[in-house]
Amino acid sequence: MAALRGLRQCRSTGIAMSHFHTSSCVSAKQHYKMLVLGGGSGGIAMGARMKRMMGAENVAIVEPSEMHYYQPIWTLVGAGAKTAASSGRPTATVMPSGVKWVKSKVQEINPDTNTVRTDDGTEISYEYLIVALGIQLHYEKIKGLPEAFEHPKVGSNYSIQTVEKTWKALQNFKEGNAIFSFPNTPVKCAGAPQKIMYLSDAYLRKTGKRAKANIMYNTSLPVLFGIKKYADSLWDIVKRRDLQVNLRHNLIEVRADKCEAVFEDLDKPGETKVFEYEMLHVTPPMGPNPVIKGSRLADGIGWLDVNKDNLQHKTYPNVFGIGDCTNLPTAKTAAAVAAQSAILNRTISRILKNEKPDKKYDGYTSCPLVTSYNTVILAEFDYNGQPLETFPINQAKERRIMYHMKADLMPHLYWHGLLRGLWGGPGPYRKLLHLGMK
Structure with missing residues (x-):
């Protein structure tokens, strides 16, 4: 009955429509002037901007998730400073009103025919396309994961399913090694793997357990942080707080039953080291979205191939990208998405007027x-x-x-x-x- 009432309201005047997402209506329309793939930070932000630019009825966002998460706060959730519940809101509450919400997963993108196919077989055509499909987490690429998360001493701040396990492991810590890993792949928010180390150190000092803890940051990188000015400050903190940093160490296996983590030494291929742990925080390997990787929109590695100045696709001028799914040579963060959204908005507005993009993204x-x-x-x-x-x-x-x-x-x-x-x-x-x- 509620569905029928909703349908009647949708059929009546346009005034009622503004209070609903058009996903509450049954619509045969499968063509949009602007189609946005992904309802993360980049997709929702651009959906809102495109609604203002071309009208809600001309915009659709494809996103299967019922919940939207503010992921940067998970660093604090894993350390007990914020709750997991505070990080999420129903997708319906952040979707720009009036914009069509397609509650499906993108299965295939065909830029030659300007069409997208979803996992339920629906085909949607578009005039312009914004790709905001994010980055893929690959816990399964580490032997013993994700099964190891069933054990109490292993957590990860990179997913809603595992972030509270970090806090549990930290609370239950008694003595021994607390290990924090950084994988040998691009990651989103490259500072997050060490932020939880500093917070864990602070928590163990506060609870009087620090003297019995050996805190270790095992990173695949040859540096502590990519920007020297900040890396110098972080090295000072590391020395002052007696934290152990092992560069060029890549996590390849977790033996949760023995509380052992196996790292490969990237400077000595084939050599591995086994570390016992009392607490292990895993940052998973990450990679391009498989839908982009399997399309003609990808670069040689699988990232969306866009112009780094204006975020327009290098081959298909009616396709644009934003955020973690792109090959922009900058760190993948929500702050980057914010700066990119303003540039992309300007780029699209110029292209709609048949003008050349005039604003450049500086990689902020x-x-x-x-x-x-x-x-x-x-x-x-x-x-x-x-x-x-x-x-x-x-x-x-x-x-x-x-x-x-x-x-x-x-x-x-x-x-x-x-x-x-x-x-x-x-x-x-x-x-x-x-x-x-x-």
Whole structure:
């Protein structure tokens, strides 16, 4: 009966329509001026912007998930500073009103025919396409995972199913090795694997267990952090807090029944080291979305092949990309998505007028490096790995105010700014705060 009532309301006046997502109506229309693939941060933000640009009835978003998560807060969830429930909201509440929500998974993209096929066999055609399909997590590429998550000492802040396991493992820690891994692949939020290490160190000090803990960061990278200015500060913290960093160590197996983690030494191919653990935080290997990888939109590796200046596809001019699924040579973060959304909006508006894109994306991204329960180093940088800081202070220094920005202001900015297509990054404010010098 409720469904019938909803259907009647949809058939009646257009006034009722504005209060519903058009997914509540049965519609035969399978062609859209703008089709957005993915309902993560990039997809929802661009859906909201496209609604304003071309009208809600011309826009559709394909996204199967019923829940939308603010993933950057999972760092704090894994350390017990925030709840998992606070990170999620129903997708229906963040979907731009009036925009068609296609509750399906993308199965195939055919840019030659301007069509997309979903997993239920539906074919949707488009005039323009925005691809925002994110990055794929591959826990299964580590032997013994994901089964190891059934054991109490293993967690991961990278999924809603495993983030609370990190907090449980931290609470139950008694003595021994606490190990934090970084995989030998691109990852989203490259600072997150070490943020939980700093928070765990702070928690163990607070609870009087630190003396019996050996905290270890085993990373596949040859550096602690990719930008030297911030890496220097992080090395100081590592030394001061007696944290052990093993560079070029890649997690390849978890033997949960024995509490053993096996790492390969990337500088000595074929050589492995076995570490016992009392707590293990796993950052999974990650890779391109298989739908993009299997399409003509991919580069040689499988990422969406876009122009790094304007986010337009290099081969198909009516296709655009945003966020983690692209081959943009910058860190994959929500802050990068915000800056990209403003540039992409400008690019599309120019192309709709048959004009050339005139704004360039500088690769801006940000990583608030949480170093304790009340301090953050706010790393901000561009394509060249040069700091691109918003505030006229040294952001490589640990600051309490930056923690409050990360924990309290940024979630608000995400839900009420970015997802509504109203926040395009701090660029304009940076100029203002630096008196026009940046």
